[in-house]
Amino acid sequence: MQARYRAAPMLVSPLPDSLDALLDGALRPGGLRALFQPIVRLDDRQVVAHEGLMRHAHADVPPLRLLDRARTAGRLGELETHAARTLVQAFDFDRGGRLLINLSAHAILQGALRPQQVIESLHATGRDLSRFVIEITERDIVEDVDRLADALGYLRAAGIRIALDDFGNGHSNFELWHELGPEYVKIDRYLVHQIAQSPGRLSIVRALVQVADSLGTDLIAEGVERMQDLAIIQDLGIRFAQGYLLGRPNAAVTETAAEEVRQAIREKLPVWPLNGRRSAFPRVTAAHLLIEAPSISDQACNFDAEQLFRQHPQLPALPVVDHEGRPQGLINRRVFNERMAVPFARELLGRKPCIKLMHESPIMADVSQSIDAMSEILLGEDQRYLSDGFIITRDGRYAGVGTGEALVRRVTELRIEAARYANPLTLLPGNIPIAEHIARLIEARQSFMAAYCDLNHFKPYNDQYGYFRGDRMIRLVASTLTKHADPRWDFVGHVGGDDFVVLFQSDDWDRRCREMVGEFNAASRALFDDADVARGVLEGEDRAGRYATFPLTTLTIGATHVEPGRFSTAEEVASQAAAAKRHAKRLNVGLHVLAALDTQTA
Incomplete structure (x- = not known):
């Protein structure tokens, strides 16, 4: 039966005649050279595999351009077989772990790469075939998935593992994932790069993690170039990663990840990005x-x-x-x-x-x-x-x-729903994200400081100056807290009104809290009338309706240290932090730390 295979439309300029000569040169003995990029297992920071990458040995021609020309000339299978032999001959199996080799679905389905041919080429190395992983690349639309799965079955029977490349870009899709049942799926760089700042990318990758768990697939995050992205990837439970941060392509294998990566990869639990304005109104039109x-x-x-x-x-x-x-x-x-x-x-x-x-x-x-x-x-x-x-x-x-x-x-409806996730005034995370982050910290057994921030005498200020200036003061609290929190590790949330929560993983949380209090108390003076600042008090009515004077509004922070195993729910942490805040207000101090023994008197 002839394979049904439809090439995706490509808008490319005509290829020059010189590219045919480059292709001929690449197919000669020694026409290709091999590079290897490490793949790191994140739980122990060990290099466990390398992806083999082909390069023209005598010209600076992009590999994809060379592959496109080979396909047009009907020589794709020949080029990919030659590249595979070049890679296995150059690879150091004693130090490099498994070797990932790219093969195209096009060449397999067109019969240019027969499964037995691939097996024989890898057998020639004398290595156990379980040391090889075939990455299926998809630059075209695969219509006969069943035939592709059947061809890969021969490779699997020989012990070779299968990976699906560049998922999230090109023509990777869930049908291929489900029907091919690969041992590995590589998440494309598009979804990984800057995931620490992208709520959308984070949501997609979280969903892929759930799919992978249900299908028994290991994920490999490609294109990891920044430490904050790596922290998010590991926090999501992805086991393997690849990218310039972990190691660049090189002619020699890499035995260990960079020292800074090995030390920082498990340093703290990263804060997930949240776009309050976007979450307030999903795409309802x-x-x-x-x-x-x-x-x-x-x-x-x-x-x-x-x-x-x-x-x-x-x-x-x-x-x-x-x-x-x-x-x-x-x-x-x-x-x-x-x-x-x-x-x-x-x-x-x-x-x-x-x-x-x-x-x-x-x-x-x-x-x-x-x-x-x-x-x-x-x-x-x-x-x-x-x-x-x-x-x-x-x-x-x-x-x-x-x-x-x-x-x-x-x-x-949308405003009510949005307020549960992001406060509409400050756009900071609301009650649900706060509870979710606390739960993540508890589950990860991560030590942290839970700080509850509140304004002293805010009601008299709001009564005298009105809600518009009251909103300005609330926004000042939000900007002050976020300014002094480390966005990588410290979570700032807005419970509602003048109540805020900061979940610190920064070691210098004490200094940050005191700077928050000092800066807010100084900056907030600009929100009062000069006469009130000169008197140092506000005039108004107390709760009984009697004339009274009130001190100018200031910021108070109550904090409690959360050690692994001390609390089991986010509600318990929130209650302890609120107790610390009440102590701080009773003591009339800017910062008070509530110890575990203080809870009985809270």
Whole structure:
């Protein structure tokens, strides 16, 4: 049976004749040279394997360009076989661990690389075939997955392991993963690079970890170039990593990872990135509020509009469009009926153009407009959306309508949901991410300091100056805490109101806390009126309604040391940190550390 295989469309310039000569040279004995990049096992920092990489021995030509030319010339299998032989001859099996060799699905399915041919080439080394891993590269769309799986079965039967390369880029897909059942899947550099700053990449890789666990696959993170990315990768439970940080391609094998990597790889539990603004409004758009409804031509008369309203009794307003389908206005049902109910109005207005009774400036939104952007409608002075609804367009033409009720309900739901994950005022992580991070620290048996931050006498300030300036003070707390926390290891969360939590892994947490208190207390003076600063107090009413004076607002931090095994839940840690904060406020100090023995008097 002939393999069904469809090449992906490629937009490439014509290849020069000289590339044929380079290909001929590469296929001669000694025409290729071998490089090896180490793969590190993260739990013990050991180099356990190397990926073999081919290079032209006599010219600086990109390998992918050479492979593309070989495929066009029908010599891909010949080139990949020659590259594999070059790699196994140059590899130091005594020191290098397993050897990963790239072979294309295209060459295997087209018969240019027969499984027995691959086995014989590797057998010639005299090494146990379990020392080899074949990486299946996918620069094309594989349509006959069953045939590919059958061919790889011969390799597996001989003891060779299989890896799926560059997952998350190109044509890697879950069908191949599921049907081929590879021992290893290599996560593409696109998902790994800067994962420490990308909530989206983190979410995708977390999902891949769950899939790998369920399918019994080991993951290899490719393209690791930064220490903070490596920390996230290991924290996710990925066992193997590869990249310039761990070792660059070299003619000789690498026996150990870099010293800085070996020392820092298990230093602390990294803080996962959280984009509060993005999480507040997922990709919900006007299209999700669209209701298909009739429209009326701007050439129609009021009798036509009256008939449409009768046919659609639930329609609050009738969009008016021109001959190209572009919205011109909106006829409100209530206003229209009131005008037509006036004595002799039907006789006078019935055959007049309907545009005479329409509102010429309707509220409009494109189908792609996000709910986040549409929420601004709720803040505007024009409140007609409550009665008229709004027009939804696609490429400037009428598509349907949306109701004000649906918009208000959806925005409210999203804001409530978002507030659980990120505080809308400061965009810092909310209660759920705080609890999740504490749980991660407890599960990892990581020692840390839980600090609860609160403002003294904030209510009198809010009562006197109003919520707008009160919000400014809350944002000042947030900016001060994040400024003095190490974003790699210290987690800053906003519980709500003037309550914040900082989970420190920094060894110098004490200094950071004192700097937080000192800087906030100094900077907050600018948020008071000069007269209040001069008096040093605020005047107002106490909880009983009596005249009282209050000190100027300051920051207090209560902290408690969390050792492995001391607490079993995030709730217990939060309660202890809150007790430390209460002690600090009673003692009227900027920072108080609550020891374990203090809990009975908290």
